[in-house]
Amino acid sequence: MANPLTLYVPIKQDAVSQAAAQLAYQNFVKSVTSGLDESGIVHYARVALIPNASGQGTYAILLITTFDGPMNPYLGFFWKNPGTQQAFAGIAAIALTPPNPPVKDLTGFENFINKNNLSKSASPGKPGDLYEAYTKTVKEITSTAKELVLPKQSV
Amino acid sequence: MTKTNNNSIPDKSNIQGMILRGFTHPYSCHLIFQFNDKPGAKNFIKSIFPYIQSAESWGDAKPDIMLNIGLTYSGIKATSDLSETYLEYFPNSFIEGPTSAGSQGSLNDWGVSDPSGWAFGNDTDEQHVDCIVHTYAMTDETRALIVSIVSDAAKANGLTEFLPIDNGTKRLEEYALMPRNFIHFAYLDGIDQPDLTWNDPADPNDTGDLRNFLIGYPLSDSGPGPTGDNPAGDFAKDGCYNAFRMLYQDVKVFDEFLIANAPKAPKEIQQTPEYAQEWIAAKLNGRWRNGSPLELSPNAPDVATSHATDFGYKGDTTGMKCPFAAHTRVGNPRDEVLNSSEPSPVPRLIRRGMAYGAPPTLKSYDGERGLIGLFLCGSIATQFELLYSWMNTTNFASTFTSQQGQDGLIANRDTPGADRSFNIPTADGSITIDSLPHFVITRGTAYCLLPSISTLKSIAG
Numbered sequence: 001m002a003n004p005l006t007l008y009v010p011i012k013q014d015a016v017s018q019a020a021a022q023l024a025y026q027n028f029v030k031s032v033t034s035g036l037d038e039s040g041i042v043h044y045a046r047v048a049l050i051p052n053a054s055g056q057g058t059y060a061i062l063l064i065t066t067f068d069g070p071m072n073p074y075l076g077f078f079w080k081n082p083g084t085q086q087a088f089a090g091i092a093a094i095a096l097t098p099p100n101p102p103v104k105d106l107t108g109f110e111n112f113i114n115k116n117n118l119s120k121s122a123s124p125g126k127p128g129d130l131y132e133a134y135t136k137t138v139k140e141i142t143s144t145a146k147e148l149v150l151p152k153q154s155v
Numbered sequence: 156m157t158k159t160n161n162n163s164i165p166d167k168s169n170i171q172g173m174i175l176r177g178f179t180h181p182y183s184c185h186l187i188f189q190f191n192d193k194p195g196a197k198n199f200i201k202s203i204f205p206y207i208q209s210a211e212s213w214g215d216a217k218p219d220i221m222l223n224i225g226l227t228y229s230g231i232k233a234t235s236d237l238s239e240t241y242l243e244y245f246p247n248s249f250i251e252g253p254t255s256a257g258s259q260g261s262l263n264d265w266g267v268s269d270p271s272g273w274a275f276g277n278d279t280d281e282q283h284v285d286c287i288v289h290t291y292a293m294t295d296e297t298r299a300l301i302v303s304i305v306s307d308a309a310k311a312n313g314l315t316e317f318l319p320i321d322n323g324t325k326r327l328e329e330y331a332l333m334p335r336n337f338i339h340f341a342y343l344d345g346i347d348q349p350d351l352t353w354n355d356p357a358d359p360n361d362t363g364d365l366r367n368f369l370i371g372y373p374l375s376d377s378g379p380g381p382t383g384d385n386p387a388g389d390f391a392k393d394g395c396y397n398a399f400r401m402l403y404q405d406v407k408v409f410d411e412f413l414i415a416n417a418p419k420a421p422k423e424i425q426q427t428p429e430y431a432q433e434w435i436a437a438k439l440n441g442r443w444r445n446g447s448p449l450e451l452s453p454n455a456p457d458v459a460t461s462h463a464t465d466f467g468y469k470g471d472t473t474g475m476k477c478p479f480a481a482h483t484r485v486g487n488p489r490d491e492v493l494n495s496s497e498p499s500p501v502p503r504l505i506r507r508g509m510a511y512g513a514p515p516t517l518k519s520y521d522g523e524r525g526l527i528g529l530f531l532c533g534s535i536a537t538q539f540e541l542l543y544s545w546m547n548t549t550n551f552a553s554t555f556t557s558q559q560g561q562d563g564l565i566a567n568r569d570t571p572g573a574d575r576s577f578n579i580p581t582a583d584g585s586i587t588i589d590s591l592p593h594f595v596i597t598r599g600t601a602y603c604l605l606p607s608i609s610t611l612k613s614i615a616g
Contacts, residue, residue, distance in 0.1 A: 001548070001559075001570070001571050001572045003260060038495050038496070039495065039496040040494055040495055040496055041496050068550070068558075069260070069544060069548060069550065070257070070260030070261040070540065070544045071257060071260060072247070072248055072257050072258070072260070072261070072536035072537075072540060073261060073536050073537055073540050073541035073544055074496055074541075075536070075537075076377055076498060076536075076537045077496050077497075077498070079376075079377065080377070100240060100243050100244075101243065101244045101381070101383075101387075104376065104383075105373075105376040105377065105378065105380065105382050105383075106376060106377040106378050106380065106534075106537075107244070107245075107246045107378055107380030107381060107382060110246055110247050110248070110536060111243065111246065111247045111250075113247075114247040114251070114257060115247070120256050121256045121257070121259075121260050122256075122571065123254075123255075123256040123259035123260065124254075124259055124263070124264050124265045124266075124268070124269045124270060124271075125254075125269055125270060125271055126256060126259075135559070135572050136558075137550060137558045137559075139494070139550070139558055140558050
């Protein structure tokens with residue numbers, strides 16, 4: 001069963017923070033690919049910069065992922081991976097409301113992610129907000145893809 | 156308060172006893188409360204404080220009565236002087252509690268286990284839990300004594316007590332006549348606990364290192380939390396989390412399942428219907444009912460291996476001895492090669508549970524019975540909830556042919572998308588049980604902190 005994370009973080013308006021947001025956006029795929037590949041549980045991850053109403057500068061960072069299984073038990077994996085830790089800690093560093101507790105350890109990371117997650121995973125008695133066209137896991141999909149590719153390579 | 160130093164040896168006199176040792180008192184009762192107001196809550200803790208048992212050795216003078224205390228996040232909020240800022244230093248899983256969407260992503264209490272039907276612990280004002288008092292006694296008379304001491308103090312201080320048994324009429328008590336460490340499905344339980352150690356220097360690869368369970372001595376920046384030298388870290392230091400679960404065990408469904416599926420066992424197992432049933436029971440659990448692991452005693456239970464813990468699964472990559480989804484193989488996969496997203500080494504839990512309710516009679520299965528689950532950990536999310544998620548969806552190792560499979564005993568069968576089938580590999584091919592029923596139903600849950608003695612003393616004033 002897949003679950004969503006929609007991390008919505010309004011950011012500071014000073015020039016350094018705004019530049020950091022642009023950098024985080026430009027480097028996002030590069031910095032997280034290794035960690036997300038290794039995890040084998042993330043279907044898609046993308047980042048977007050929400051513009052200010054004036055059209056000048058960035059109001060918030062929006063990070064959207066869809067992943068297999070529960071989230072909290074696996075935050076430790078993403079905290080330990082340098083690329084994903086850097087990406088998330090970078091967003092926390094420019095958050096308009098400074099994270100409490102600071103994002104300096106796994107507890108701070110877990111709390112930051114949960115406090116800023118707009119998505120509600122489906123849970124008993126509570127509706128979810130994620131449409132799924134399929135129920136296959138990343139692992140099932142990638143292993144099937146490998147099987148499909150192998151005969152071509154052997155020809 | 157002592158500053159954080161992960162090499163300073165913890166003081167046993169400051170740690171609640173159940174964290175370091177399993178109590179062997181034959182009688183226990185677990186009283187579940189909601190506070191009314193702060194003065195009442197503090198005075199309640201003060202009233203029962205003299206009976207708290209620490210982790211210090213009692214030598215030859217085994218206490219006749221004693222207790223340990225757990226506080227949920229709301230219980231800490233109600234009794235402590237921590238500001239909102241520092242209350243937020245506790246991990247989100249503990250703050251939000253077991254009915255939160257985050258926690259239910261792992262616990263999966265769907266359908267028959269839905270929190271709306273719990274006897275305690277769902278997130279309504281009426282059902283939220285603040286405090287659990289775990290009482291222990293040597294005799295039935297002293298059990299009544301310690302229970303009355305606690306319940307009288309609760310009444311005097313305006314607490315509301317949850318009575319989870321028989322439609323709100325009885326407390327959650329250990330069934331004292333049950334053989335020690337046996338559960339209602341007739342398996343020997345509690346065999347394989349983490350070997351709690353204090354390594355000097357700290358050893359990140361030893362999952363039994365006490366630093367993985369006790370707050371205040373973090374092995375890394377992964378916790379346990381709250382970490383650091385701050386009021387929340389000081390409050391929680393020398394404490395440990397307790398994921399408290401009341402789990403009904405449907406013995407009738409379980410017995411009928413064994414009888415119905417025993418004929419599927421291979422011919423050589425069909426010596427008697429009873430042996431075939433035992434074989435199915437062992438395949439579901441990974442150990443025979445006497446405790447012998449299938450890895451060491453694949454064909455029959457053996458007294459010599461009934462408490463064995465020194466074995467692995469690397470030599471059984473086909474599941475021919477022990478099915479991949481057998482309960483004990485899921486709960487502790489040992490040396491099994493896990494997916495890259497999973498932690499290494501495999502995290503452990505300290506289990507201090509016991510059976511409640513009388514076993515069924517020859518004539519009737521009527522009555523409430525199950526497991527009082529006390530799952531102690533330093534991190535609710537990365538220890539307790541991780542292992543629970545594995546049980547509900549066995550997708551953590553490449554050995555699993557189905558990425559939506561489930562633990563043979565514990566899993567919630569209503570989990571969306573769950574594959575309820577269970578495969579038992581044999582030399583003649585795989586035996587497939589199409590649909591596992593609900594053997595276990597959740598009746599209530601509360602996430603507690605077992606605070607240090609000094610923290611409880613500061614609350615008591």
